[in-house]
Amino acid sequence: MHIPFKKNQFGAYAFFPGTGPKDKRCADCMYCRDPEKKPTCNMVAAFPGRYKSGPIKSGSASCKYFRQR
Numbered sequence: 001m002h003i004p005f006k007k008n009q010f011g012a013y014a015f016f017p018g019t020g021p022k023d024k025r026c027a028d029c030m031y032c033r034d035p036e037k038k039p040t041c042n043m044v045a046a047f048p049g050r051y052k053s054g055p056i057k058s059g060s061a062s063c064k065y066f067r068q069r
Contacts, residue, residue, distance in 0.1 A: 012054040013063060014043035020062030027058035030067045 014031065027035035031043040035058040043065045044053035 012056045014041050014065045015063035017063055018061040019064045020066035024062040024066055026056055026060045028069055029062060030069045
């Protein structure tokens with residue numbers, strides 16, 4: 001599986017992009033906050049030791065934690 005992202009970008013995502021439902025994007029997920037301006041993933045805050053997410057690409061393929069808006 002090829003994931004076209006830099007290694008340091010993965011810290012902003014709850015899980016690897018492309019591991020969720022096909023044809024769904026981060027912007028379609030209920031955990032994506034502010035998908036139009038500066039998208040971040042609110043699911044990241046649910047993990048121990050991780051309190052906030054950096055910016056993500058709203059057009060990224062969905063991850064395994066995807067939940068439809």
